[in-house]
Amino acid sequence: LEKVKEVVTPSNGAALDGKPKSDPASIEADVLQNLEFTIGAPSNKIPNGLDDKTVYRGVAASVREFLIAAFNRTQDYWRDQDPKFVYYLSAEFLMGRSLLNAVQNLELTGPLSEAIKKLGYDLEDLVDAEQNAALGNGGLGRLAACFIDSMATLDLPGWGYGIRYKYGMFKQAIDAKGYQQELPDIWLTNGNPWEIARPEITYKIGFYGTVDNFKWSPAEQVIAKAYDNPIPGYKTSTVGNLRLWEALPLCEFDLDAFNEGKYDKAVEERRKAEDISAVLYPNDATEYGKELRLKQQFFFVSASIQDVLARFKEKHAGDWALLPEKAIFQMNDTHPTIAVAELMRLLIDQEGLDWDTAWGITQKTLAFTNHTVMPEALEKWPVKVLGKLLPRHLEIIDKIDDIWKDSLKEKILAQIESEPKAAPAKAAKAAAKDGEEEEAEEDEEDPVETALAKYGIITENPWEKDAKVINMAYLAVVGSKAVNGVAAIHSEIIKDTIFKDFYEVMPEKFQNKTNGVTPRRWLAWCNPKLAALITETLGTDAWINETTLLAGLRQYADDKAFQAKWRTVKHAAKEKLSHKIKSLMGVDLPTDPLYDVQIKRIHEYKRQYLNILSLIYRYHQIKTASPEEKAEMVPRVSIFGGKAASAYYAAKKIVRLINRVGAVVNSDPDVGDLLKIVFVPDYNVDLAEVLIPGAELSQHISTAGTEASGTSNMKFAMNGCLIIGTMDGANIEIAQETGKENMFVFGMDAEDVPVWREGKRKEWKDYDPRFVKALDLIKSGTFGETEYFKDLVESISVMNDSNNDWFLVAPDFTDYMRAQDEVDKLYADQDEWTRRSILYTAGSGFFSSDRTIDQYAKEIWDVVPCKQP
Numbered sequence: 001l002e003k004v005k006e007v008v009t010p011s012n013g014a015a016l017d018g019k020p021k022s023d024p025a026s027i028e029a030d031v032l033q034n035l036e037f038t039i040g041a042p043s044n045k046i047p048n049g050l051d052d053k054t055v056y057r058g059v060a061a062s063v064r065e066f067l068i069a070a071f072n073r074t075q076d077y078w079r080d081q082d083p084k085f086v087y088y089l090s091a092e093f094l095m096g097r098s099l100l101n102a103v104q105n106l107e108l109t110g111p112l113s114e115a116i117k118k119l120g121y122d123l124e125d126l127v128d129a130e131q132n133a134a135l136g137n138g139g140l141g142r143l144a145a146c147f148i149d150s151m152a153t154l155d156l157p158g159w160g161y162g163i164r165y166k167y168g169m170f171k172q173a174i175d176a177k178g179y180q181q182e183l184p185d186i187w188l189t190n191g192n193p194w195e196i197a198r199p200e201i202t203y204k205i206g207f208y209g210t211v212d213n214f215k216w217s218p219a220e221q222v223i224a225k226a227y228d229n230p231i232p233g234y235k236t237s238t239v240g241n242l243r244l245w246e247a248l249p250l251c252e253f254d255l256d257a258f259n260e261g262k263y264d265k266a267v268e269e270r271r272k273a274e275d276i277s278a279v280l281y282p283n284d285a286t287e288y289g290k291e292l293r294l295k296q297q298f299f300f301v302s303a304s305i306q307d308v309l310a311r312f313k314e315k316h317a318g319d320w321a322l323l324p325e326k327a328i329f330q331m332n333d334t335h336p337t338i339a340v341a342e343l344m345r346l347l348i349d350q351e352g353l354d355w356d357t358a359w360g361i362t363q364k365t366l367a368f369t370n371h372t373v374m375p376e377a378l379e380k381w382p383v384k385v386l387g388k389l390l391p392r393h394l395e396i397i398d399k400i401d402d403i404w405k406d407s408l409k410e411k412i413l414a415q416i417e418s419e420p421k422a423a424p425a426k427a428a429k430a431a432a433k434d435g436e437e438e439e440a441e442e443d444e445e446d447p448v449e450t451a452l453a454k455y456g457i458i459t460e461n462p463w464e465k466d467a468k469v470i471n472m473a474y475l476a477v478v479g480s481k482a483v484n485g486v487a488a489i490h491s492e493i494i495k496d497t498i499f500k501d502f503y504e505v506m507p508e509k510f511q512n513k514t515n516g517v518t519p520r521r522w523l524a525w526c527n528p529k530l531a532a533l534i535t536e537t538l539g540t541d542a543w544i545n546e547t548t549l550l551a552g553l554r555q556y557a558d559d560k561a562f563q564a565k566w567r568t569v570k571h572a573a574k575e576k577l578s579h580k581i582k583s584l585m586g587v588d589l590p591t592d593p594l595y596d597v598q599i600k601r602i603h604e605y606k607r608q609y610l611n612i613l614s615l616i617y618r619y620h621q622i623k624t625a626s627p628e629e630k631a632e633m634v635p636r637v638s639i640f641g642g643k644a645a646s647a648y649y650a651a652k653k654i655v656r657l658i659n660r661v662g663a664v665v666n667s668d669p670d671v672g673d674l675l676k677i678v679f680v681p682d683y684n685v686d687l688a689e690v691l692i693p694g695a696e697l698s699q700h701i702s703t704a705g706t707e708a709s710g711t712s713n714m715k716f717a718m719n720g721c722l723i724i725g726t727m728d729g730a731n732i733e734i735a736q737e738t739g740k741e742n743m744f745v746f747g748m749d750a751e752d753v754p755v756w757r758e759g760k761r762k763e764w765k766d767y768d769p770r771f772v773k774a775l776d777l778i779k780s781g782t783f784g785e786t787e788y789f790k791d792l793v794e795s796i797s798v799m800n801d802s803n804n805d806w807f808l809v810a811p812d813f814t815d816y817m818r819a820q821d822e823v824d825k826l827y828a829d830q831d832e833w834t835r836r837s838i839l840y841t842a843g844s845g846f847f848s849s850d851r852t853i854d855q856y857a858k859e860i861w862d863v864v865p866c867k868q869p
């Protein structure tokens with residue numbers, strides 16, 4: 001056997017004894033072998049004549065062997081043990097890079113770096129050679145990535161399910177005039193060493209066609225092909241899975257058409273199918289109701305459910321009542337909610353269950369997370385669009401809607417009877433006054449039907465006459481066992497607003513699961529120096545999985561010697577950030593000023609506008625200051641990053657404004673190092689891994705009540721970065737954990753915002769003179785393009801039907817400036833600043849996604865750890 005091993009196993013012994021050898025020499029030999037045979041690098045250039053990209057591929061191929069070995073063992077064990085699984089259905093998984101994460105989670109960094117050094121390369125450079133996997137827009141997609149990391153680390157049987165987009169989030173460039181340019185994200189050109197293609201795992205997905213007597217005959221079919229992405233846990237041998245689907249044509253090529261010389265037609269079917277998994281929709285929190293988007297959603301949901309049911313049948317054929325004890329699907333926002341109808345269809349049409357049995361199973365097997373209260377993001381599919389693409393599903397949704405409303409009838413009737421009769425009488429009187437008594441009589445509707453209307457899943461489209469829409473969030477609420485928001489305040493708001501009526505009739509369904517982030521990627525791996533200091537101070541690295549241990553840092557917050565060490569480490573991270581910006585943009589940033597960072601999707605509700613207005617005023621102050629006043633000012637580097645959805649014009653103008661202001665300020669000799677404003681192009685996961693450790697102040701300044709949670713706020717807090725923010729989303733809980741007095745809190749509260757919008761705003765004229773000054777500077781052309789910026793300026797200063805400063809930039813400005821003054825004052829006191837920085841990290845333990853996932857597992861999923869002995 002030993003002899004055979006030597007001769008046969010090219011891959012480090014994994015195939016025969018199940019575990020590759022992890023000493024530096026074995027790894028080195030394996031990388032060489034992969035460079036030569038897997039990658040096919042020219043042998044005369046091996047080992048040290050290759051570029052980093054090629055060596056990266058060889059190294060990744062070796063790491064892949066470790067991953068696959070542990071992956072196979074985990075999945076075999078789970079198959080054998082048959083525990084209950086959670087399936088996280090998400091249209092987005094924003095994974096970022098995988099090499100460093102895999103190597104760190106597998107605890108291979110030491111021997112691997114040594115092996116790489118022997119070959120004449122540097123692990124850090126190879127890490128930088130990797131393409132970002134950007135199959136997500138922002139917070140929602142990155143949350144899904146953090147969640148599957150935590151599931152693996154907690155040994156929870158679970159898979160992610162999504163789409164293998166050929167093109168991910170667009171790449172952003174900023175042109176010389178400050179405009180955002182969008183470029184395609186061609187991320188698969190050099191192959192993807194982190195995925196395992198499964199040509200043998202395929203499902204048919206149907207679209208269009210007709211329904212005859214409940215039988216659906218699709219007019220179009222495509223194939224969904226599986227790709228598995230192993231997800232390593234940390235300090236465990238568990239390796240979970242992210243299964244992504246690629247769309248392919250049923251028939252490769254129409255040979256008849258080809259033979260007739262119709263070449264275009266011959267390839268048409270292929271193109272139509274491939275379109276489905278071609279590109280990620282780059283809209284964050286806005287929907288456009290496009291058919292292709294619904295196609296994508298149904299495509300991955302159907303493939304995933306078919307896959308789960310197929311595995312269930314292998315073990316438990318026929319025993320459908322057992323399904324809720326073996327599987328739960330978590331729907332990440334409304335994007336996968338067609339799952340409600342698809343699970344019903346498969347159980348009834350394919351497996352022959354009766355309606356009631358199928359509905360009972362469905363309601364126990366699905367759960368739903370809501371991530372926004374903004375109406376434009378809550379998907380409502382026109383009945384026309386959904387009925388054409390998925391006629392059988394429309395029929396099922398229609399019936400769910402009827403049965404759901406029927407189930408409420410008794411309750412409603414009792415309610416109506418208990419109400420005093422005065423209300424209808426009053427209405428009749430009012431009608432009589434208008435001389436329309438008779439008509440009112442004729443039109444009078446069944447009061448029960450009227451009262452039921454607000455519960456309707458299928459409703460009238462308020463924007464279009466006679467055009468019904470399907471409210472996907474309502475469908476999900478009715479079809480799920482649990483519904484949750486993503487931060488404490490958000491989970492309360494959804495019960496009071498978008499789901500109020502539903503909450504009143506089924507309060508037990510509604511829960512909160514405050515978001516979290518993985519402390520591996522977002523502290524331990526991205527900020528190794530701070531991590532080392534924490535480990536040294538706490539005397540253990542157990543905090544990487546037990547983040548509540550970070551609270552142990554509190555006792556050192558006042559310790560001057562510790563503060564000095566903390567500052568040194570933070571400063572090193574600032575230097576790294578400054579180098580990164582130099583290499584990306586050619587801009588030299590001093591490292592002494594306060595590093596202030598706002599990185600997130602560009603959106604009016606997130607209020608990058610508020611931030612840039614305050615900087616415009618700061619610029620004005622610098623320009624008009626005496627030398628003595630200048631000497632008192634606290635220098636600042638303001639960094640922005642984020643993408644605007646391609647058709648979101650206001651957001652694109654804000655991007656341009658920031659860039660224009662930056663160009664003027666940075667080249668003004670009067671300003672010097674007192675203020676630098678940079679917009680880092682193409683903000684993404686790997687930039688975040690440098691920006692977050694290097695930041696000292698971060699801005700989370702959404703209009704109260706609009707940001708469901710936010711998750712970068714948690715990452716910044718973990719890395720000892722102070723927060724200026726509103727009492728919104730998870731900021732509130734971060735303030736609780738780290739001390740509200742340590743946060744720069746400003747602005748209106750969530751309860752005041754609706755009051756403002758409905759009333760106060762109409763008579764308010766109290767514009768802050770500094771706000772007026774900042775807008776004047778834009779208007780008078782200080783940053784050029786006055787015509788271009790005109791409507792942006794008016795949107796927050798001239799009130800009329802189209803401009804109403806919906807996100808309260810003007811009324812929150814004064815308090816924001818007060819908070820900014822406090823920032824400057826505190827930064828001048830470095831000891832106090834550092835003390836708070838330590839307290840942020842110490843108080844961030846609650847925001848680990850391990851905690852979040854543990855709560856999901858216990859309170860919604862009923863899934864327990866299943867770890868190999």
Ligand code: GPW
Pocket residue numbers: 137138139140141143283284285286333334370371372377486515707708709710711729
């Ligand atoms: F609109 N979020 C996001 F709710 O990143 F669908 N993209 C989205 O399309 C939506 C939400 C959607 C974000 C929230 O804005 C953010 O507050 C939250 O922290 C994050 O989802 C994860 O829950």
